[in-house]
Amino acid sequence: MLRLIREKATGWVAVVIVGLLIITFALWGINSYFGQGGEISAATINGVDITMRSYQQTFYNLRQQMQNIFKTTMTQAEEKLVKDEALRKLVEAELLNQVTADIGLRVSDRAVGESIKNLRPFQGENGFDRDIYEKSIANAGMTPVSFEQQMRLDMLSEQLQGAIAASVFVTSEETLRIASLKGQKRDIDYVILNTDSYREAISVSDEEIRQYYEDHLQQYLELEQVKIAFIDLDIDKLAEKVVVTDDDLLAYYENNKAKYETEEQRQVQQLYVKVAKDASEKELDDARGKVESLRELVLSGKSFEQIVDEHANDPGPLFEYSEHGFVARGILPAGIDEILFAGKEADVSETIKTDKGFHIIKIGKIKGGSSNTFESLHADLDRDYRHQQAGNEFFEQADKLTSLAYEHPDTLDLAAEAIGAEIHESEFFSRNSEKQDITSESKIITASFSEDVMLNGNNSEAIELGDNRVIILRVIDQTPEKRKPLETVRNEVVDAVHARKASEKTNEIGQEIIKQLQAGTDPGQVAADNGFEWTYAEGVTREDVNVARSVVRVAFSLGIPDAGHPVAGGTSLGTGGYAIVSVRGATNPVPEDIKEEDSKTTHQQLLQRTADSEWSYFINDIRDKADIRISADPIQGSSD
Known part of the structure; x- marks a missing residue:
């Protein structure tokens, strides 16, 4: 975060360690471990400051989560909503922190430890993995002490919410x-x-086209665009420049043998025919014959995939195909496993009989075991060695790049010169860019259109694209939002006017049909006169998923029909169409008819809904009674 760097000036490493730890607890209590004495305050709650650092971190995390979910960048209006949500979360978190302290709620160290051990992100092959735990929270910029404090606060909140729910x-x-x-x-x-x-x-007149265009100008705007200059620091590019000799690779191999000494594993393809345990001799012979005919096709040069495509519907027993990635010994049935690990690459087996049926296999690539030699691993060693050598240079250059971009926020020239990097320039692009280049990356779009970069003219923060690629950019040109001329969007406008007029006509006809039904006209005659057929549905409930929701809503909004006299109604649809509903019959159960199971389910749902409502009321109440002071537009203010 460039604003954070400007406050602390600790270099690029201080930025990259603040990652996103995806975990289920709320962002409450975050202020307690991001707080730093003397920092700017984003808000004050009953005399307790919420620091700008915690506000920024929460905002950036929420923004990133939303962009990951919706796979798009945000408009300035949407970013404003996320800012408000970030501040709301932090205010409520601090209020809950104060309430739990005032009423004396406690959570033991043991309970906190057990909760952490049960969190899915920290699980390894054998359960809780301390290495995974410590690395994960370190990537989130936290220490075990601060993380455990966060967990404690979250559990206290759950206690409080549980107490309210129980009441x-x-x-x-x-x-x-x-x-x-x-x-x-x-x-x-x-x-x-x-x-x-x-x-x-x-039909659509020119005047209708012009009027619609004038009334809906927001639909026909060309979005603002920017053009950026950027430095792209990529470890893969640095690795390409590393000079490598066989002596270097041999020494690297000897020092890292454990990394490459893996159990032998093999790829395998399989065609097989299943047979039942009580299969007759004829069924066994047919299955064996089918597999042997498939083997002949393989030996003739056809791939397993071709055989499946071309012969899946041939007469005779059905056969199946499977493909396994690298598997170790003991994974497949004994008869297959023995042949798989006795052959060599590309071998096709004889027909194999197991208790499941008849099989043929083809051995794919082999890795690990005796095949793990310096020569066979040469490509992997070359890649890994290059990345190891480039790693130190990458981090040094990244730190220098970000520091210089911060110290000289109005230019990339000095940073580029210091690390020997090229400054690239993009074409113009909008927030909805779909270009097949760097400008389609959501992180790049977000940074390019941010207030700090686009409006204030500063270099961006360090943008991570993957684990070993960092971009820093600045906007070098921009075009404002502008109206598209009518002549360029005429076809779109004509289609829109057509759609509107067709919708109006559809609604008019639908309402006329309802009047006919309400007047007692026979539904069958109405359908025949208007060229449609009724759809019939019996026993539709309020939560029925087999009938359109708009139809269900209309059905239950109408009255109860008298015997032989349906009630009719309708509604406009978002698609422009119109739904017409005629209710012929209604069933309204009395309390005595309610099943005990349905009553229990409803009771639990009502309890949950009531508890949620009480919790919301509680939050609003403590917020109304608190002394809350919010800084004006604190994110923007922090960049000054």
């Missing part, structure tokens, strides 16, 4: 009433009128 109750009358509503059913006829039937008959 709520729901009466049996309320449970039965809600269960009765959930048990209601409707017998309906419905039709969804779409706009396609009416679009061809609709």
